[in-house]
Amino acid sequence: xxxxxxxxxxxxxxxxxxxxxxxxxxxxxxxxxxxxxxxxxxxxxxxxxxxxxxxxxxxxxxxxxxxxxxxxxxxxxxxxxxxxxxxxxxxxxxxxxxxxxxxxxxxxxxxxxxxxxxxxxxxxxxxxxxxxxxxxxxxxxxxxxxxxxxxxxxxxxxxxxxxxxxxxxxxxxxxxxxxxxxxxxxxxxxxxxxxxxxxxxxxxxxxxxxxxxxxxxxxxxxxxxxxxxxxxxxxxxxxxxxxxxxxxxxxxxxxxxxxxxxxxxxxxxx
Numbered sequence: 001x002x003x004x005x006x007x008x009x010x011x012x013x014x015x016x017x018x019x020x021x022x023x024x025x026x027x028x029x030x031x032x033x034x035x036x037x038x039x040x041x042x043x044x045x046x047x048x049x050x051x052x053x054x055x056x057x058x059x060x061x062x063x064x065x066x067x068x069x070x071x072x073x074x075x076x077x078x079x080x081x082x083x084x085x086x087x088x089x090x091x092x093x094x095x096x097x098x099x100x101x102x103x104x105x106x107x108x109x110x111x112x113x114x115x116x117x118x119x120x121x122x123x124x125x126x127x128x129x130x131x132x133x134x135x136x137x138x139x140x141x142x143x144x145x146x147x148x149x150x151x152x153x154x155x156x157x158x159x160x161x162x163x164x165x166x167x168x169x170x171x172x173x174x175x176x177x178x179x180x181x182x183x184x185x186x187x188x189x190x191x192x193x194x195x196x197x198x199x200x201x202x203x204x205x206x207x208x209x210x211x212x213x214x215x216x217x218x219x220x221x222x223x224x225x226x227x228x229x230x231x232x233x234x235x236x237x238x239x240x241x242x243x244x245x246x247x248x249x250x251x252x253x254x255x256x257x258x259x260x261x262x263x264x265x266x267x268x269x270x
Contacts, residue, residue, distance in 0.1 A: 028044035028045075036080065038091070039093050040094050040103075045135070046101065049131070060133040060134065061136055063112075064104065064131070064134070065104040065130075065132075067104055067126045069099060069102070073100045074093060078125070104120065114131070174229050176229060181234075182199050182212075184199045188200070202259060202263075206263070213267060216242075218267060223239050223266055224249070235250060240263050244259050246258070
């Protein structure tokens with residue numbers, strides 16, 4: 001689920017939060033904490049870096065994002081900057097032969113790893129992040145969850161060009177942390193905008209995806225307010241909203257009621 005949070009250094013987001021890997025089945029479990037960093041076991045297979053234009057080979061089983069390499073454990077200040085600039089990413093450090101590597105992951109899907117890599121490279125201190133591939137299968141793959149694209153939305157006031165009828169009734173400002181866009185899954189229709197893969201889905205699927213995340217499909221008013229509060233939404237396609245309406249996020253107008261159309265999805269916390 002991509003949450004809506006503006007980044008200081010990017011045109012579009014993305015981030016990930018990871019479910020912990022089962023400590024009983026892998027040497028990649030956290031064994032210590034130093035300088036604020038979770039430290040994983042030296043025997044953890046972190047694989048080899050994919051440098052330049054290298055692509056993963058067919059024998060790869062897992063993927064890490066390397067966000068830095070230092071002598072020893074990276075500084076606490078670096079850890080704090082990452083926690084502030086890339087909230088909820090699964091950071092950890094692998095120590096071997098006096099070398100400390102900042103890592104994110106692991107992931108069992110190269111497409112997911114690429115998505116996370118794009119997100120990490122948009123943050124200044126980790127612009128040189130690289131992907132690593134391993135031969136060791138994961139006991140429990142990381143689960144991607146994207147953090148918000150904007151920490152604070154712009155105010156939506158009565159002076160806005162948006163009609164009052166489309167304003168959310170609850171407030172004159174909107175909290176973007178309450179909204180998210182579902183992640184594409186295997187077999188989904190997708191399209192690329194702002195160098196990110198986005199989900200395309202029919203109306204029934206849109207409602208189901210939001211419910212799967214414990215959320216609900218956003219309303220027409222919600223969509224218009226969110227689109228005015230951030231420039232981070234993909235805009236090439238309309239969005240499904242409550243009432244089986246496909247709405248243009250720029251204009252707020254209904255452009256289709258064909259429930260089989262494959263459109264964007266915006267979900268809202270209940």
